[in-house]
Amino acid sequence: MRFWVTHLNDELAEVIVGNTGKWLEDVLTEMNRFTKENPGEIIFFRMNYLIDLRKVPSLGPIYWTQDIVDDFFTHLKTLNNWCGDLEKGFHNQKASYFMDRNDGAGCVIFVLDGHLNDVKTSTAPTDGIYPASQMNF
Known part of the structure; x- marks a missing residue:
């Protein structure tokens, strides 16, 4: 399956039309290139x-299924450069908390705030995938 990364309005509409953006695979490839060229960055x-x-x-x-x-x-x-098992409230940490991870290579942190009510695992903090409730925006 290919995933499309796009921007939608702040509210999930009953009727969603159009999608502009990039394929997730392309975004991830670009992120890996960036983190390789710029060690210590935080994403x-x-x-x-x-x-x-x-x-x-x-x-x-x-709505997404478990599969x-x-x-x-x-x-x-x-x-590359996952940052799993961060302390709760990691938004209060100094940049060095993240920059020094992965032997100084930096940190990539996914924060998910989706409609995943019918799946048993919607986040995986050990892998660096956190619920939006764990970080203030």
């Missing part, structure tokens, strides 16, 4: 909604 990647769009938008969004979430996590885990 917070916040993702909202986590839904699929239908070809007929009036039918509403497609889709598992596939999505598999894609995310291709990234």
Whole structure:
């Protein structure tokens, strides 16, 4: 499955039309290139909604199943410099807390705030995938 990274409005609409953005694989490849060229960088990647769009938008969004979430996590885990097992409230930490991780290579942290109510695992803090509730925005 290929995932599309796009920007939607602040509220999930009943009818979603259009999608502009990049394939997730392309974003992850670019992030890996960037972190390799710039050791010590910190990337917070916040993702909202986590839904699929239908070809007929009036039918509403497609909510992710466990299989889709598992596939999505598999894609995310291709990234370098994961920062798993961070302390709760890590948004209060100094930059050095993140920069020094991975032997000074920096940190990539995914923060998910999606519609994943029907799946058993919507985050994986040990892998560096955190719920939005763990970080103030």
